[in-house]
Amino acid sequence: MMNPTPGDRLSAYSANGAHGSVLVINSGSSSVKYQLVNPIGGEAIASGLVERIGEGEGIVTHKFAGNTTTARPVVPDHGAALREVLGMFQTQGPDLEQSNIVAVGHRVVQGGSYFSGPVLIDDDVLGKIRDLIPLAPLHNPGHVAGIEVGRALLPDVPHVAIFDTAFFQTLPEAAYTYALNAEVAREHGVRRYGFHGTSHQYVAGKVSRVLGRRLEDLNQIILHLGNGASASAVRGGKAIETSMGMTPLEGLVMGTRTGDIDPAVVFHLHRNAGMSIDEIDDLLNKKSGLKGLSGENDFRALHELIEQGDEGAKLALDVYIHRLKKYIGAYHAILGRVDVITFTAGVGENDDIVRALTAAGLESLGIAVDPVRNEGRVKEPRIISPDWTSTLVMVVPTNEELAIARQCIALVDEDPAEV
Structure with a gap:
């Protein structure tokens, strides 16, 4: 049977x-x-x-x-x-x-x-x-x-x-390995693990179903933009790169996290500012990112500050968008061809300004956002790129709870003797 x-x-x-x-x-x-x-x-x-x-x-x-x-x-x-x-x-x-x-x-x-x-x-x-x-x-x-x-x-x-890390177990060795002393890395489990994997996996599959195209045929960049934020490069349904690393601190600028930063900043703050490791941990994870630059990690408040002429808020948004563009370019190079770029999670689904600014200037890569299609919050999967682009840009609401539920059902029914 x-x-x-x-x-x-x-x-x-x-x-x-x-x-x-x-x-x-x-x-x-x-x-x-x-x-x-x-x-x-x-x-x-x-x-x-x-x-x-x-x-x-x-x-x-x-x-x-x-x-x-x-x-x-x-x-x-x-x-x-x-x-x-x-x-x-x-x-x-x-x-x-x-x-x-x-x-x-x-x-x-x-x-x-x-x-x-x-x-x-x-x-x-x-x-x-x-x-x-x-x-x-x-x-x-x-x-x-x-x-x-x-x-x-x-x-x-x-x-x-x-x-959260399971989807990224398919990363190539060259993608998950840090150029750290190999013996130290092995002994202490230092490598790229990636996070938000349930969301990235769900969205990759949803894009395939919405477009009516085989998942195996699609090269995707997925931007999970919430208070925590991560990007992934997905080829044929399998992750080959992601922005978060050994911890969720690495990668994109986030609500309260720095994202990518020179690791020597830690030594500098310890030696010259007298900060303890725990204080630096708290600084990088909870008091930095958009909040550290502008005082706000809610994009609605950030946009209001920018409208009022707040330079710190404008710089925070500029840094956020700059980092996003950099990752899109890097993943475009790794994938070789990008069929779809998808925004998801709280910011990705609700902030049309962030989506428009992220795509602006990428026309030479075949990436653009149509201002009418992009307008407003998105509650259902939507293509927001104009018809002429070679790369589709989409917004697909994530649903991690549903993804978890369906994975549970599949596993439990796979081996009912275990139940």
């Missing part, structure tokens, strides 16, 4: 999610995002956020059936946070037992070199995620806590780890 395709697997689930839904959990250091997803229709049946874990009074927000419920309980740890989540489902709906959860999908930022795809979580997998904490000290501890508590509270449902 032939194995079912992912599409066949999905067809077994009802259109309203009642006969097969996935609970997607993104457990951070001080927050837990969650979404109950219908893997067929793609909609969020319910969603929510627990904030301020371990900070005294927390904030829990739960959305279901057009209603938003907010509570402010004490949330001392991730166990309490997930108990609050289950409590919201019980009191505000939908009933999780009637929703027939077939899997719980856990987003994990760092999968190292261990994981190239989704994996059913057992004690060995959890141990490897814990071992990777030194590579992702801001993220993986929260993921470990969320997985531990989630498995305890929902023990009869398979739990699946989906890794």
Whole structure:
């Protein structure tokens, strides 16, 4: 008997999610995002956020059936946070037992070199995620806590780890290797891992489906522009380059992160400014980028400042766009031919000014944006380039929760004996 395709697997689930839904959990250091997803229709049946874990009074927000419920309980740890989540489902709906959860999908930022795809979580997998904490000290501890508590509270449902880094395990050795002493790099796991992989993979596939072209035939540049931002070069559905590195700090200018910077800046600030390593870490990750240059990391506020004549805000935007253009040029050279450039995530989907400025001046590469097609926020996939260009420019909204849910379904159905 032939194995079912992912599409066949999905067809077994009802259109309203009642006969097969996935609970997607993104457990951070001080927050837990969650979404109950219908893997067929793609909609969020319910969603929510627990904030301020371990900070005294927390904030829990739960959305279901057009209603938003907010509570402010004490949330001392991730166990309490997930108990609050289950409590919201019980009191505000939908009933999780009637929703027939077939899997719980856990987003994990760092999968190292261990994981190239989704994996059913057992004690060995959890141990490897814990071992990777030194590579992702801001993220993986929260993921470990969320997985531990989630498995305890929902023990009869398979739990699946989906890794931000997995899509980039196809990078060529020349792309993921830093020119660092090879022995030191091997011993400490220093290499390019890449992040936002779930989004990049989802968008690459969505572009193929929207255009009605085989994924294997497309060369793509994908620009995931949110508060965190990353670019990828994708050939035939496989990533061959990406801007983030061993950590999410490298690459594009971001909301509060520097992106690419001379590593000697760290030595300089330590020796001459007397800053500790932790202080420099905080500076580069949380007090730099757009916010460090202009005081704002919200593009709406940034554009308002520019309209008021604020030179710092204008410089911040110029630096942001300059870096984007540089990566597009570099990836154009690596790919040799670019069929599609796609904007996605919060800034990419909503900021037509950023999209227009990014494409401006790239006409000689066959890249341009039509001002009418580009106008406004984009909620559905849209081509925004004029008809004459050799490279399509698109906006495709990302949906990482749906991507996680569908990867969970495919994995769980692949080996039902494991469930």
